[in-house]
Amino acid sequence: MQLVVAGSSLCAQVTAAALASTGNEVLLYIDQPMHFHALQKGHSLWREPGLDEFILEQITAGRLKISLNYAPTATTQRIFLAMAPNQQDEAVMLIKKLATYPKADVLLINQSTFPVGTTEYLEALLRTTSLQKNDGSTTNRVAVSLPDLMQEGSAIAGFTRPNHLLLGCANDWAEAEVREILRPFNRRRDNLMVMTPREAEFTKLAITGMLATRLSFMNDMANLADSLQVDIERVRQGVGADPRIGEQYLYPGCGFGGLSFSRDVMSLAHSLESSGVGSDLLEEVLAINERQKELLFRKLWHYFNTNLKGRTFAIWGAAFKPGSDRIDNAPVLRLLQALWAQGAKIKIHDPKALPALLEWAGEREDLELCETPYEALKEADALLLVTEWKNYWTPDFEQIKATLKQPVILDGRNIYDPTYIRSLGFTYFGVGR
Incomplete structure (x- = not known):
C-alpha cells in the first residue's frame, strides 16, 4: 500500500x-x-x-x-x-x-x-x-x-x-x-x-489530564507526609496495591515536564475554559507541578539557613525524563533559575541532555557541564538528583561522600533507600521521606 x-x-x-x-x-x-x-x-x-x-x-x-x-x-x-x-x-x-x-x-x-x-x-x-x-x-x-x-x-x-x-x-x-x-x-x-472524532481527540487529552492529576496528587501527599513524618514510599505501595487505583503514575518527585505532556494538559485546561465549563482541578494540578519543581531548592534553602550565595551544587540529570535528550518544561530549568538567583554555581551531568541545556542557558560562569557524574561532585556542597537515569541508581556512595565538601544528597526521584544512605553518614532529603 x-x-x-x-x-x-x-x-x-x-x-x-x-x-x-x-x-x-x-x-x-x-x-x-x-x-x-x-x-x-x-x-x-x-x-x-x-x-x-x-x-x-x-x-x-x-x-x-x-x-x-x-x-x-x-x-x-x-x-x-x-x-x-x-x-x-x-x-x-x-x-x-x-x-x-x-x-x-x-x-x-x-x-x-x-x-x-x-x-x-x-x-x-x-x-x-x-x-x-x-x-x-x-x-x-x-x-x-x-x-x-x-x-x-x-x-x-x-x-x-x-x-x-x-x-x-x-x-x-x-x-x-x-x-x-x-x-x-x-x-x-x-x-x-x-x-467519534471529537471523542477520540478529547479522550487523548483526558488521558493526559488524568495522569498529570495522579502525579500532582501524589506530590501533594508526599509534601504532607514530610510534615507528618510518614514515609510516602510505604503509602505509595499501599495505595497502588488497591486494584481500583493501580501503581502507574503514583511516584512522587520534583515535578513533571516534557513538551507534549505539559502542553496536552494545558490544552485540556484551555478547552474547558473556552467552553465555559472551566476546571479548578486542572488549574491546581498545573500549579502543584510548578511548585513541586522548586521543592529541592526549598529543602536546600532551609538546610543552608537561606544562604546559598557562593556555594556550588552538583546536579545529576537535566532531561525531563530518562531516555530523552530534551529539557522541555523540565524541572531542572526552574531549579537552576532559583539557584542562580541566590548566587550559587552549578555543576551538572546528564547522559544526553547537556547540548540542549547549553543551548537554553548559553555560556555562563555559574554553570559547568560535566562529562561524568563524579566530575560534577568536585567542590560541591551537595548533590541534587533530578532525573532518574539508570546509571545514577547504584553509584559509588563512598566516592560521593569523599568528593563532596559536605555529605548531603537531595533525591528528587526517591530512587535511594533513606535508611541505607543515612547509615553511610549522609544527610538525606527525599520527596515525602
Missing part, C-alpha cells in the same frame, strides 16, 4: 518507519527542511531508542522515502497527519494540495494533537473539493482521528505493540482502510476502540 506521513514530529518518524517495516511504500513528507538531510541518513533528531536504526533500515530497503515535497496524484491518497500542535495552518495547506485532485479518494488520518473538533474541520475542507467520479459515484474524502498515544523512550513499541488505539471515525470505508493499515500491529487482540 502507498502511504504518506506528513510531519517532522516523533510521532511522524515512528509512524513512517513502522508502516514501512510491514511492506508499505511510505513517503515521509518533512515540513521542516532542517530535518531533511539528517533523516536521509537515518538520523532522527528525537534520539528515541532504536529509532535511528529503524529508519535507516527502511530507507536502505527502499520502502521509506524522505521528501520536502508532496505531490498528490489521482489515485487513492492515504495520509497520516502527524504535525506539531502549532501547525494547523500547515495542515490546511496540505488539504489545499489535495484539492488539486478532486476525483481522488482521500483518507486523512489525523494523529496531531490539535484542538478538539479539528478533525471534523479538516474533513469539511476535504469535502468541499469532492466531485463525482466517471462512474457517477462520489469520491470518499474522509478525515479520521488516530490520536498519538506514544511515550518518549518507548515510542516504537507504543506504535507496533499498542495496548490500545483510539480511532475517531464515523465512516465505514475509512474504518475498513484504517483497520487494514494497522492490521500488523493489531493481531493479538482487537485494540481499536472506535468512537
Whole structure:
C-alpha cells in the first residue's frame, strides 16, 4: 500500500518507519527542511531508542522515502497527519494540495494533537473539493482521528505493540482502510476502540489530564507526609496495591515536564475554559507541578539557613525524563533559575541532555557541564538528583561522600533507600521521606 506521513514530529518518524517495516511504500513528507538531510541518513533528531536504526533500515530497503515535497496524484491518497500542535495552518495547506485532485479518494488520518473538533474541520475542507467520479459515484474524502498515544523512550513499541488505539471515525470505508493499515500491529487482540472524532481527540487529552492529576496528587501527599513524618514510599505501595487505583503514575518527585505532556494538559485546561465549563482541578494540578519543581531548592534553602550565595551544587540529570535528550518544561530549568538567583554555581551531568541545556542557558560562569557524574561532585556542597537515569541508581556512595565538601544528597526521584544512605553518614532529603 502507498502511504504518506506528513510531519517532522516523533510521532511522524515512528509512524513512517513502522508502516514501512510491514511492506508499505511510505513517503515521509518533512515540513521542516532542517530535518531533511539528517533523516536521509537515518538520523532522527528525537534520539528515541532504536529509532535511528529503524529508519535507516527502511530507507536502505527502499520502502521509506524522505521528501520536502508532496505531490498528490489521482489515485487513492492515504495520509497520516502527524504535525506539531502549532501547525494547523500547515495542515490546511496540505488539504489545499489535495484539492488539486478532486476525483481522488482521500483518507486523512489525523494523529496531531490539535484542538478538539479539528478533525471534523479538516474533513469539511476535504469535502468541499469532492466531485463525482466517471462512474457517477462520489469520491470518499474522509478525515479520521488516530490520536498519538506514544511515550518518549518507548515510542516504537507504543506504535507496533499498542495496548490500545483510539480511532475517531464515523465512516465505514475509512474504518475498513484504517483497520487494514494497522492490521500488523493489531493481531493479538482487537485494540481499536472506535468512537467519534471529537471523542477520540478529547479522550487523548483526558488521558493526559488524568495522569498529570495522579502525579500532582501524589506530590501533594508526599509534601504532607514530610510534615507528618510518614514515609510516602510505604503509602505509595499501599495505595497502588488497591486494584481500583493501580501503581502507574503514583511516584512522587520534583515535578513533571516534557513538551507534549505539559502542553496536552494545558490544552485540556484551555478547552474547558473556552467552553465555559472551566476546571479548578486542572488549574491546581498545573500549579502543584510548578511548585513541586522548586521543592529541592526549598529543602536546600532551609538546610543552608537561606544562604546559598557562593556555594556550588552538583546536579545529576537535566532531561525531563530518562531516555530523552530534551529539557522541555523540565524541572531542572526552574531549579537552576532559583539557584542562580541566590548566587550559587552549578555543576551538572546528564547522559544526553547537556547540548540542549547549553543551548537554553548559553555560556555562563555559574554553570559547568560535566562529562561524568563524579566530575560534577568536585567542590560541591551537595548533590541534587533530578532525573532518574539508570546509571545514577547504584553509584559509588563512598566516592560521593569523599568528593563532596559536605555529605548531603537531595533525591528528587526517591530512587535511594533513606535508611541505607543515612547509615553511610549522609544527610538525606527525599520527596515525602
